Amino acid sequence: MTQTLIVAPQWIGDAVMTQPLLARLRARGERLTVGALPWVAPVYRAMPEVDHVVEFPFQHGGLQLRARRAIARELSGRFDVAYVLPNSLKSALLPFLCGIPRRVGYLGEARVGLLTERLKNPRNKPPMVAFYSALSGETEGLEADRPRLQLDAATVTAALGTHGLQRQGYVVFAPGAEYGPAKRWPPIHFAELARALDRPSVLLGSAKEAPLCAEIAREAGAARCIDLAGRTSLVEAFAIIAAARSVVSNDSGLMHVAAAFAVPQVALFGSSSPLHTPPLNQHAQVVWLKQDPGYQPPLDCAPCFERECPLGHQRCLFDITPQRVLELLRSAGT
Incomplete structure (x- = not known):
């Protein structure tokens, strides 16, 4: 059996979107070990295709060459192929230092010599799931791939019990977006929506999102509201999402988690694009004023993909009303 190392991306949403690639590799007989940063590793433990997860003790920024060499010594000789999912130079270093014979990834950051098989980056921003799945070398059905996560029933029951929640008895709000405020629906809109619902809202997010x-x-x-921001592990947050009646979120990592558990959801897009990172879930309803012919004046500025609104108005999200989201939730039975 081919022994495969996956070098994972550093964002939760991106990690979720790699699952179809892993499913493709596993289906053709590859045994998968994922190397991931600690805050992303739980995503891969919720993928049944993964045999083993190695947590890389790296930090944001810098090559950290000494640490990479130390891990490379531990992993040397264990793998036949590596798939390098991020586009950075440093992410390709470890498989090179390990001496893995086949090293597959996209061109980027002058890493030609570090990879043995290099795909060209598309000029336009493609759907990210298909972007990752293409690293498999397969071309059929990439657009149909949908991420899936799994948790055992005991994990879900334990998380609900710890936080005093009843299955289907609440709506999850994920009001954060790690990338920046240009992707965040206004807090006052979330609050108004919470007041209008007939069941409590559970607020999920990282410790950095606790003030929000x-x-x-x-x-x-x-x-x-039941405010659990910064008070759950990532696995507990997954379990709470999986057992929710529905989820309302920005374009964020937890949006992709909700999609991967096939939970009914309303996904709010502003500066980013659902053509690039959609929630691949048949129960998802996407709101993006850029595509709303009734919204005037048109949002010619979207998608800008900026961290903060460069025009200072953030109409793309401020003008999505709580009433509109409430109607979508009600149409889905919430």
Whole structure:
């Protein structure tokens, strides 16, 4: 059996979108070990295709060559092929230092000599799932790939019990977006939506997003929100999403998690594009004013893919009303 190392991306949403690639590799008989940063590793533990997860102790920024060499010594001789999913130079270093014979990835950051098989980066931004799946060398059915995550029932039950939640008894709000504020629906809109729902809203996010979630809970009223931002592990957050009635989120990692668990969801897009990173879920409803012919004046500025609105108005998200999202939730039975 081919022994395969996957060098994972550093963002949760990107990690979720790599699952169809891993499913393709596993289906043709490759045994998969994923090397991932600690905050991404739980995503791969929720993929049944993965045999083993190695946590890389790297930090953002810098080559950290000494640490990469140390890990390379531990992994040397174990793998036949490596798939390098990020486009950075440093992500391709470890498979090279390990001496893995086949090293597959996209061209990027002057790493030609580090990879043995190099795909050209597409000029336009393609759907990211197909972008990753193409590394398999297969060309058929890439656009039909949909990420899937799995948790055992005991994990879900334990998380609900820890936080006093009932399955299907709440709506999850994921109001953060690690990339920047240009991807975040206004907190006051989340708060208004929470007040309009007939069941509590559970706020999920990282510790960095705790002030944002606290603001929403304060505006909505304590009886309407259960604020768990920064108070769950990533696995617990996955379990809470998997058991939710529905999820409302920005274009974020947790949006892709909800899609991978096939939970009914409303996904709000502003500066980014659902043509590039859609929630691949038959139960997803996407709101993007760029594609709304009734919205005037048209959003000629979208998608800008900026961290902050360069024009200072952020109409693309401010003008999505809580009432519109509420109607979509009700149409889905929430």
